[in-house]
Amino acid sequence: MNSFDKTYIIIPVFNEEKVIRKTISELKKYFNNIIVINDGSTDSTNIELDKLKIITINHPINLGQGASIKTGIEFVLNYTNAEAVITFDADGQHSVEDAKIFAKKIFETEKKIIFGSRFLKNENNIPFLKKIILKIAIYLTNLLFRVKLTDTHNGLKAFKIEALREIEINIEGYAFETEIIIDVSKKNISYMELPTNIIYTEYSKAKGQSVLNSIRIFEDIMIRLFKK
């Protein structure tokens, strides 16, 4: 049994009918255990998913990316014997080669989480405005939660299964990424970073996080901070 067989890929999906088949087909060449959480898609994503031999979990309504990841994690913890999990975006931004590296490294390292970073290599790929917003978010996150990360909102991550038992996701939206970092900081969960090569296509840029989303993320973080 190699490291790819012990690893589950969690992919949250919302209205990705144009790219979902390609994304999953690429992953399926190397990974057998792929879980897609269809987060209340209203286009033909579910029809595309039906054609693929993967585990599909359908949210009856759109709950958000954080809620989808949480559903995936609950499924992995309760219904599988996975030893590691990789979170992967559905919009074709992430490279399968990176996922393969993450799947190998999570078993080689003693660290419990591997965060993907766009700023270790390939920084020039990032659109200018996005880079500015990300840099501000990274600076504030490192300052507020006493971590040392070069990228705080990269969807590509690898977790050892014991790390997933320690992390609690309560934020339904994009800000769950910060929530994970808060838990990492509070519970002293060991982590490392690996470079990722994000492919920014016109499609992924249109689907990605807008400035408005950054404000929503900030709001979610504030709520989480004042809750605990």
Place this chain on the structure above:
Amino acid sequence: MIIKLLLCGVFLLAFIYSILRPSKSIFSKFFLIFGSILGFISTIGEKYIIVVANFLGVGRGTDLIIYVALVVIFFFIFYTLNRFHKIKRDISALSRDISLRDVNKDK
């Protein structure tokens, strides 16, 4: 004078409703009772409001009403947002349970 009568009627109804309405939350009951009494007094008893305003060092009774109203409104928004988030969390948990129960594992 008509507007005063109308407002008094509204606040009186709100007060009766707050007393009769079965409520799990003491906070919301208190909020309704306190709000309706405050509204009633500020409509018909300007002189009492002025006395309280002077005691607190606020120039006019109207100013005091505005300050109190602002605090109440912000408190209400905060309370409503909290309730809204709790409902959202409950819906998410419910949806997740349904999804995991229905998951098609035999694909």
